Amino acid sequence: MVFRRAASINSFRESLFIAGFSVSNGIVWREQKNFALHVMRDLGFGKTRMEVHIKEEIAHLLSELEEFEGKAANVRRYLAPSTSNNISALIFGRRLDYHDPMRMKLDEVITELIRFFRPTSLHAWFPGIKTVLFKLKLFDYDKLEYAIKHLLIFIAKEIDEHEATLDSNSIRDYMDGFLLQMKQREYKDPNTSFTKAMLKGELPPSSEREAPP
Numbered sequence: 324m325v326f327r328r329a330a331s332i333n334s335f336r337e338s339l340f341i342a343g344f345s346v347s348n349g350i351v352w353r354e355q356k357n358f359a360l361h362v363m364r365d366l367g368f369g370k371t372r373m374e375v376h377i378k379e380e381i382a383h384l385l386s387e388l389e390e391f392e393g394k395a396a397n398v399r400r401y402l403a404p405s406t407s408n409n410i411s412a413l414i415f416g417r418r419l420d421y422h423d424p425m426r427m428k429l430d431e432v433i434t435e436l437i438r439f440f441r442p443t444s445l446h447a448w449f450p451g452i453k454t455v456l457f458k459l460k461l462f463d464y465d466k467l468e469y470a471i472k473h474l475l476i477f478i479a480k481e482i483d484e485h486e487a488t489l490d491s492n493s494i495r496d497y498m499d500g501f502l503l504q505m506k507q508r509e510y511k512d513p514n515t516s517f518t519k520a521m522l523k524g525e526l527p528p529s530s531e532r533e534a535p536p
Contacts, residue, residue, distance in 0.1 A: 351516040362500040366413055376412045380405055387421060402429055415481050416496030429477060434468035437485075478523050498522070 367373045384405045404426060408418040419426035432500065456464045485498045494500050506516040 338375065355516060355521070357503060358501075359497070362494075362497050363413065365494065365500070366496065368413060373413075375410055380408050380418065381410075382416070383408075396499075400430075407433065412496070414497045415485075416499070424478070428473065429492075431475075432473050435466050436474070439464070439467045439470075465498055482519060482522060493502045 341467065352400055367375075384401055387401055388396075401421060404419070404421050407429075411416055456462060460468070481498060482502070485496075489499060489502055491503055494503065501517065501522050505515070505519070505522075507519050508515040
């Protein structure tokens, strides 16, 4: 079931021309994977620095729960944001407050994406109809288009903000590392996979380089 879900997500994203690292292959996949592992290690992934991020997020979560004063409450609205904030700290260099309008919009988008990419979704069992469902917006697939659009808007905004404050002597997060790598390669390698399109996750599969035979 896990493999079916992964295949469903990747093939569906390819049909929407939203590829990027997760559905790349050959040279592109290898260089992006190696770069990601290198940057994540430098940022403290799996080390004490990451542990600090997690502890801080737990403290924020507990602070929110304390406001219920022991009364019964639905904590699901806090669990997903709490988890994704740890990822956000690595990728974007910051967490988003649970009540931040951007945080709430992002939660809505992620919820929609999870709903459409679950293992029991229609296109997971009948992959041949995924393009038709999307183009004709059947079975609420217009909501998927909405979710993807707003996710890409959020990422594009983060890229713009990071570019405006980029400092080669201080890599704050994964996005900083990627943008610096992109600047270093843009003149040396015109076919580099380090592009804004790759960072946004919307690189058309047809533009990817193939691994040599």
